[in-house]
Amino acid sequence: MQGLVGLPYHAGAIMTADLFAAAGASPLHLALGRQAVLLHGAALVQAPALWAAVQAITRHAPWRHMETPGGRAMSVATTCCGALGWISDRRGYRYVDRDPMTGQPWPPMPAAFLDVARAAAEQAGFEAFEPDACLINRYAPGTRLSLHQDRDERDLAAPIVSVSLGLPATFLWGGLARSDKAWRAQLSHGDVVVWGGVDRLRFHGVAPVSRGVHPLTGPWRINLTLRKAG
Numbered sequence: 594m595q596g597l598v599g600l601p602y603h604a605g606a607i608m609t610a611d612l613f614a615a616a617g618a619s620p621l622h623l624a625l626g627r628q629a630v631l632l633h634g635a636a637l638v639q640a641p642a643l644w645a646a647v648q649a650i651t652r653h654a655p656w657r658h659m660e661t662p663g664g665r666a667m668s669v670a671t672t673c674c675g676a677l678g679w680i681s682d683r684r685g686y687r688y689v690d691r692d693p694m695t696g697q698p699w700p701p702m703p704a705a706f707l708d709v710a711r712a713a714a715e716q717a718g719f720e721a722f723e724p725d726a727c728l729i730n731r732y733a734p735g736t737r738l739s740l741h742q743d744r745d746e747r748d749l750a751a752p753i754v755s756v757s758l759g760l761p762a763t764f765l766w767g768g769l770a771r772s773d774k775a776w777r778a779q780l781s782h783g784d785v786v787v788w789g790g791v792d793r794l795r796f797h798g799v800a801p802v803s804r805g806v807h808p809l810t811g812p813w814r815i816n817l818t819l820r821k822a823g
Contacts (some may be wrong), residue, residue: 594681594693599659601794602703603666604663605765606658608703608725611705611771611788615643616810617689619632619732621634622669623778625766625776625786625788625792626766626779626788626791626792626795627694627790627791627792628717628718628752628788628789628790628791628792628793629717629766629786629787629788629792630716630717630786630787630788631655631764631778631780631784631785631786631794632713632716632717632782632784632785632786633781633783633784634717634722634783635709635712635713635783635785636709636737636756636757636758636770636783636784636785637782637783638676638783639705639708640664640758640783640809641809641810642784643661643703643705643756643758643760643817644707644727644809644815646703646705646706646751646759646809647729647758647815647817648704649700649703650674650700650729651699651729654672654673654678654692654694654697654700655672655676655694655790656670656671656672656698657670657671657672657694658670658671659671659680659681659682660682661681662681662682662683662685662706663681667681668732668735668736668737669731669732669736669737669738670730670731671728671729671731672697673692673726673727673728673729673731674700674701674702674703674706674727674729675699675701675702675724675725675727676687676690676699676725676726676823677699677726677743677822677823678688678690678691678692678699678723678726678728678804679726679728679820680693681706686745687745688726688745688746688822688823691786692734693709694755696819699711702724702725702727703724706724706727706817708820709725709754709756709785710722710724710754710756710819711723713754713756713784713785713787714752714754714789715777716787717787717789719752719787719789719790722751722752722754722821723821724751724754724819724820724821725808725820725821725822725823726746726818726819726820726821726822726823727817727820728817728818729749729794729815729816729817729818730815730816730818731813731815732762732799732802732807732813732814732815732816733802733812733813734801734802734803734804734805734812735801735802736784736801736802737798737799737800737802737803738798738799739798740767740771740775740796741781741796741797741798742794742795743793743794743818743820744794745822746820746821746822747822747823748821748822748823749793749794750789750793751776751789751820751821752787752788752789752793753786753788753789753792753793753818753819753820754785754787754819754820755786755788755816755817755818755819756778756784756785756816756818756819757781757782757783757784757785757786757814757815757816758782758783758809758810758814758816758817759782759807759809759810759811759813760802760803760810760812760813760814760817760818761779761780761781761782761802761803761805761814762779762799762802762814763778763779763780763799763800763811764777764778764779764780764786764798764799765777765797765798765799765800766778766795766797767795767796767797767798768783768795768796769796770796771796773796774789775796775797775798776799782807782809782813787808792798800818802814
């Protein structure tokens with residue numbers, strides 16, 4: 594099974610050529626669950642524009658290492674754009690409409706982000722997706738993201754759209770309980786993962802990123818996570 598490690602056929606790791614044939618989609622799209630799909634290379638053409646937009650955003654909302662409620666600094670650097678931005682500090686996890694570092698509204702959502710998110714969501718079966726928040730993560734080699742759920746959003750009916758740029762990574766795809774076994778999917782530059790519906794509250798994470806240099810992003814893996822938060 595190309596791109597997916599360890600997930601048995603009967604558990605949902607099916608090639609989705611039949612599911613997407615009517616839309617003319619690539620046979621490299623992989624179902625991760627009943628309402629979750631990995632779209633290989635879905636953002637590859639738009640990647641230079643996405644990266645340029647990330648660089649513009651960070652000039653106004655700089656990268657930062659947020660603090661967890663337990664007082665630890667996150668190893669992954671973050672910033673946000675859109676009407677709402679996700680933050681973490683001693684008070685907990687939440688969305689706010691202003692960047693606490695600058696006191697200014699978050700940079701507006703770039704059109705390139707919206708175009709990719711809408712197209713990917715529709716291809717995965719979620720029509721009329723209108724994200725109002727994008728959490729942007731920057732992974733240095735060795736950094737990871739532990740298994741977690743995205744549940745701080747008010748609208749849990751909307752999907753999550755996650756876009757990978759730069760260095761490759763191993764996506765950890767778990768179940769609805771933290772103790773469920775997590776399967777591993779290899780993510781490359783331009784890949785997009787979409788999940789919602791019955792899979793919306795799956796635990797997921799990222800294994801430590803290996804050292805490397807990407808022609809576009811240099812020594813980083815960049816992840817855009819688009820959400821309907823408000």
